[in-house]
Amino acid sequence: MTPEETLPFQEAIGSFVRYLKNERRCSPHTVQAYQGDLEQFAAFLSGSGCPEDIRPQTLEAYLSGMIRHGYSKKTVGRKLAAIRAFYRYRARTGGAEDNPARSLTAPKAEKTLPGFFLEKEIRDAIESVDTNPVQGLRDRAILELFYGTGIRLSELTGLDLRELDLSAGIVRVLGKGNRERILPIGPNLRKVMAAYLSRRNELGGPVRQPAVFLNHRGARLTQRGIQMIVRRVLLTVSEKRKISPHMLRHSFATHLLDRGADLSAVKELLGHASLSTTQMYTHLTVGRLKSVYRQAFPRVEIRGKDGFDPPLRGPL
16 A cells, blocks of 8 residues: 555545644544544555545444454444544535445443442552652642542643642643533642642753643653553552552542532533433442442341241330
C-alpha cells in the first residue's frame, strides 16, 4: 500500500481531528481515542479508496472481525461510535452523502459494576505515604484529590494553578464535552493541597509552569505517571489485580451514596451528563446493604419446621 493510496482517508481523518480540537474543543484524551480508532479502521481498509467508497457491509465485516479477535463489545461499540461521528462530520462538510455506519447497531456490552475500595483501605493507603520528601507530599495530595472530589484522571492531569481556590475551598474542572463544573474541597484536602503547593517549587521547572502536579523535572505529570503513583500506593493495602485512579472516583461516589447522599448531587459532582450513568453506583450500595442485612438481621436464616419464620419472641 503506497502513501498515495492512503492519502485520501488519512487527509479526511486529519481534517476530522482538527475539527475535534479546534471547534469541539475535545480533551486530548478524547481526540487521541477517536484518531486511534479511525486510523485502525483505515489500516483495515488497506487502500480501499476514499471514505465515500465504504459500504455498510465493509464496516460490518470490520466490526465482526474485531469481536472474533477478542475485542470487548464495549470497545467495538466505541469504535463504531467514532466512525459514526467521522461520517457525520463528513456529511456536514460536503465530503460524504451517506453514512455507512447509520444502519449498524453497536453490540450490547456486558454490564460490569465498577471496582472500588473500602474506606479503611483508602485511609490506610493515604496515611502510608511518607510526606517528608516533596514527592511524597505531592503523591498524597494526588490521592486525596482523587478521593475527595471524584475528579477524573484527565481532569487532574490537566489541572492548573489558576483553577484552584483554596481560600474559597473550590476547584474548577473542565470535564467531558467541555463542560465546566465547580467541586468543593473539604478542610483536610485544603490543608494537604496547601502543604504541597508551599513546597511545589522544590520540584524545579520553569517559574511560570501552570500545572499543579509536577514530576521530578518540574514538568507536568503525565497520565501514565499519575497512574503509576496511584497503583504503587494502593498496592500496599489492596490485593486487587487491576488498580487505577478511576477506582478512587468510583469509591468517592459509592461512599457518598452509602452515607445517604442524593443521587442527583452525586451526578453533578461526577460531571455525568445523564443520571442513568450515576445510577450504576446504586447497584453497589444496594448490594452492600443486602450483604449487611443478611449478616446482621436475626430472622434472615432462621426457619421453623414448616419452612416459615418462627414468630418473634418477647413483647411487641
